[in-house]
Amino acid sequence: MAIGVFGLPLSGKTTIFNAVTRGRAETAPFRSASAQPNVGVAKVPDPRLGVLAEISKPKRIVHAEVEYVDVPAAPEGFGKTQGIAGEHLNLLQRCDALLLVARSFDDPAVPHAQETVDPYRDAESLQLELTFSDLAILERRQERIASQLRSARPAERDALTREQDVLAVIRAGLENEVPVREQQTPPDAKPALDNFQLLTAKPLIVVFNIGEDAIGGADALEEEMRARLGRPGVGAAALCGKLEAELARMSAEDEAEFRESLGAGEPGLDRMVKLSYGLLGLISFLTTGEDETRAWTIRQGTSAAEAAGKIHSDIQRGFIRAEVTAYDDLARVGSVAEARKQALLRAEGKTYAMRDGDVVNFLFNV
Ligand SMILES: Nc1nc2c(ncn2[C@@H]2O[C@H](COP(=O)(O)OP(=O)(O)OP(=O)(O)O)[C@@H](O)[C@H]2O)c(=O)[nH]1
Ligand SMILES: [Mg+2]
Structure with missing residues (x-):
């Protein structure tokens, strides 16, 4: 990232x-x-890392x-x-x-x-620059498609024509100063768009x-x-x-x-x-123990199994379950043992969607 x-x-x-x-x-x-x-x-x-470190007294954060x-x-x-x-x-x-x-x-x-000195003016003109860059990228692609269409076989024509249509819509949006990130683009156009790395999509x-x-x-x-x-x-x-x-x-x-x-x-x-x-759509899950207290970056919606893979591919491969405590609960009761006693520690499976601030212990077997 x-x-x-x-x-x-x-x-x-x-x-x-x-x-x-x-x-x-x-x-x-x-x-x-x-x-x-x-x-x-x-x-x-x-700041959550400092609080968890108080609990686990790790060697490092x-x-x-x-x-x-x-x-x-x-x-x-x-x-x-x-x-x-x-x-x-x-x-x-x-x-x-x-x-x-x-x-x-x-x-x-x-x-x-x-x-x-006028930061609003500068911010606006710089955003316009992003728009112009995107327009230039799209224009180059449109020109390529036009030339490819001249020699394309019927089977290829369909896809090219469809792409052309999508590009025309996005261009029209940009010309009306609607950044790509605010445009509704058809889902099947997404891979191609990601490929263009348009600046106003970011x-x-x-x-x-x-x-x-x-x-x-x-x-x-x-x-x-x-x-x-x-x-x-x-x-x-x-x-x-x-x-x-x-x-x-x-x-x-x-x-x-x-x-x-x-x-x-x-x-x-x-x-x-x-x-x-x-x-960026990022959240952190947390791990804490004698060795380290650590924040791990994942995308929103990441599953427990994928999150485990962030730490080590073995943990993902041999995933048994995740023991999860919400940070707020753990911080409130002050220890993992106490969280367990109060049934604040949940067992979650592979497909559980991780939440920001989940304090996790992965159980695995390889
Ligand atoms: N007074 C004041 N000066 C600042 C501030 N921020 C940056 N400067 C000064 O402005 C000058 C330019 O800062 P840089 O960070 O080099 O600016 P830049 O955008 O990276 O410049 P280029 O890479 O040359 O385009 C330096 O002398 C900074 O010390 C600020 O908040 N206040
Ligand atoms: Mg500089």
Whole structure:
């Protein structure tokens, strides 16, 4: 699972990438010479792990992880309504979700790609870029189909014509600015569509990178963003990339103390990572024992047997049953033994659909 970070030049993409991955990629108040993407991994914040660790006293805690790819802005700049192309397009296409960074901080030392700071304008024009890229992809495919149809055998014609019809409908939707993720596409068109990796089909997180002086208003801004930008499959977050990147370099204690002194509630960065996790349709099941307390990433709707396979293929193969306790129940009663006594521990079979926060012990036999 990877999230592609993109935006206008100097909007703070790399700063936010560093904050979220605790990385040290180069940031600068001028266009970076390096056109290389930065790739890193973010831990998904999960306070439940700390609570379970209190119960099991494990040697280590392992968080779920999501990969982030910081895609450099194209030299000619995005936001010029020409679509995203080349290597930048390839990078974004490979990602499962996109994170759009719009600059909301004012700083005379950092030139702006546009004349003024207007994150809503930038977010809109960047989304338009995604639409243009998709239109170009569809157009190329339509041209290919047209040429294939000229020499196609009757047996092939049907499938090609059907695809052509589907593509025409999607294109018409895009031309009316309806992203693919909001379009109703016929189920049999899904494999072909997945293959195209259309950008507006992917979940999108819009992040406003606010200045240090605006942190107090982050919650209100986020609410406004949700009202103005929120659509199915689109999330919104406001955070100060620069501050978050500085905090990410501190020790855990210093960071907590500093956040406390800022009077900030849940860090914007944590909210952003959780938001991405949810938009990707991901949930975590938890395991805990003497060795480790751990969050495992699965897609919503994953069966117990498949979840077991995440840990080890042997556990899936030899699956007998899963002993499941809801996290809230376990946290409330304080021990697995007590959960068992109070009949809060359920036995579930292979096809059980896992829920977020299930604390699981798989029984297996190989
Ligand atoms: N004041 C202020 N400056 C910021 C903030 N976020 C980033 N910057 C500064 O803006 C400049 C550009 O930040 P980067 O993170 O390199 O931006 P970028 O979008 O990765 O830039 P390119 O990759 O060159 O397009 C750096 O000097 C950052 O320190 C912020 O929240 N407040
Ligand atoms: Mg950068």
